[in-house]
Amino acid sequence: MxxxxxxxxxDDRLRAMLTALQPAGVILFKRNIETAVQTHxxxxxxxxxxxxxxxxxxxxxxxTVDRFRDxxxxxxxxxxxxxxxxxxxxxxHGLLIGRQLRSLGFNTDFAPCLDLSLDASRATLGPRTISxxxxxxxxxxxxxxxxxxxxxxxxxxxxxxxxxxxxxxxHHALPVIDRTWKQVWNEDLxxxxxxxxxxxxxxxxxxSYPKIVRGTQxxxxxxxxxxxxxxxxxxxxxxxxxxxxDMGGVLNGASIEDAAIATLEAGSDLFLxxxxxxxxxxxxxxxxKRAEFHTAFAKLISAKALRVAAFARKSPELLARLSPTPIPxxxxxxxxxxxxxxxxxxxSTLAALEERSQ
Numbered sequence: 001m002x003x004x005x006x007x008x009x010x011d012d013r014l015r016a017m018l019t020a021l022q023p024a025g026v027i028l029f030k031r032n033i034e035t036a037v038q039t040h041x042x043x044x045x046x047x048x049x050x051x052x053x054x055x056x057x058x059x060x061x062x063x064t065v066d067r068f069r070d071x072x073x074x075x076x077x078x079x080x081x082x083x084x085x086x087x088x089x090x091x092x093h094g095l096l097i098g099r100q101l102r103s104l105g106f107n108t109d110f111a112p113c114l115d116l117s118l119d120a121s122r123a124t125l126g127p128r129t130i131s132x133x134x135x136x137x138x139x140x141x142x143x144x145x146x147x148x149x150x151x152x153x154x155x156x157x158x159x160x161x162x163x164x165x166x167x168x169x170x171h172h173a174l175p176v177i178d179r180t181w182k183q184v185w186n187e188d189l190x191x192x193x194x195x196x197x198x199x200x201x202x203x204x205x206x207x208s209y210p211k212i213v214r215g216t217q218x219x220x221x222x223x224x225x226x227x228x229x230x231x232x233x234x235x236x237x238x239x240x241x242x243x244x245x246d247m248g249g250v251l252n253g254a255s256i257e258d259a260a261i262a263t264l265e266a267g268s269d270l271f272l273x274x275x276x277x278x279x280x281x282x283x284x285x286x287x288x289k290r291a292e293f294h295t296a297f298a299k300l301i302s303a304k305a306l307r308v309a310a311f312a313r314k315s316p317e318l319l320a321r322l323s324p325t326p327i328p329x330x331x332x333x334x335x336x337x338x339x340x341x342x343x344x345x346x347x348s349t350l351a352a353l354e355e356r357s358q
Contacts (some may be wrong), residue, residue: 094147
């Protein structure tokens with residue numbers, strides 16, 4: 001489990017929860033972040049409680065998904081970078097975000113977004129997507145991931161198998177997408193196929209494709225999608241994580257307990273519970289209870305634990321190393337770099353517009 005929580009400091013309640021559960025990681029949101037130093041201190045204090053190096057994670061894409069706009073500075077969105085018509089700027093984007101995260105104590109970024117920019121999802125995904133062209137998405141994501149790697153940050157492709165055709169927000173309801181297998185394989189899944197060796201994580205969405213899989217079970221709970229398509233057809237060998245199980249796209253059809261068990265049985269190595277601490281406890285206890293009474297599930301959990309441990313052993317310094325507490329000069333340097341990048345984007349976008357108008 002990678003868990004969210006309330007608060008900006010390690011109080012007695014959070015200390016007790018993390019000590020008891022020993023999660024694989026934590027994820028921070030705007031509600032947990034006040035300043036750069038406070039964020040670093042919080043992550044450092046949490047890491048000291050855990051017996052293993054944590055996935056210290058955040059959703060950081062820039063634009064509308066920017067948890068640090070007040071603590072540091074606002075970083076442009078993926079769509080802003082795409083408008084500049086210079087693919088190499090995506091690597092600078094990833095490096096800038098990666099350096100920011102590493103300086104604040106993180107090692108994992110649940111980005112980039114690999115969803116296609118289709119008409120159906122424009123209102124919900126907005127500037128998080130960059131193109132309807134799968135090849136363009138793949139090229140941009142490859143550059144962004146290279147930037148993250150240079151900053152020693154793990155990246156994650158999302159939202160498998162694709163939310164580009166979704167008109168509903170999976171935070172609130174289950175999107176049902178009317179696309180065929182041929183469309184999905186050749187378009188939505190192309191970035192995952194091409195980048196499978198470059199993604200530390202793939203995040204599976206709460207989404208349904210009834211022309212491909214009968215019924216309304218979300219992909220995040222589907223053995224067909226996770227094991228059959230992602231693991232077997234695409235041959236992805238990194239870590240698979242569900243999107244937040246505390247979302248309407250899954251909870252409208254299943255309890256948090258059933259969702260936690262189902263995503264593990266479907267093939268996820270890890271799952272996210274980000275919103276309600278009550279749900280964190282309930283999901284943990286449900287998985288533990290099932291393992292105690294079902295030998296096959298206990299073996300399954302053991303195999304997943306070994307997979308996660310093997311992954312961690314490959315990058316011990318990356319996961320364990322915490323950067324020094326950011327001093328004011330370091331934070332100001334980050335702000336300056338973000339301003340310079342934003343200005344470079346503006347000038348590149350203007351040049352691209354002028355070239356197009358000629």
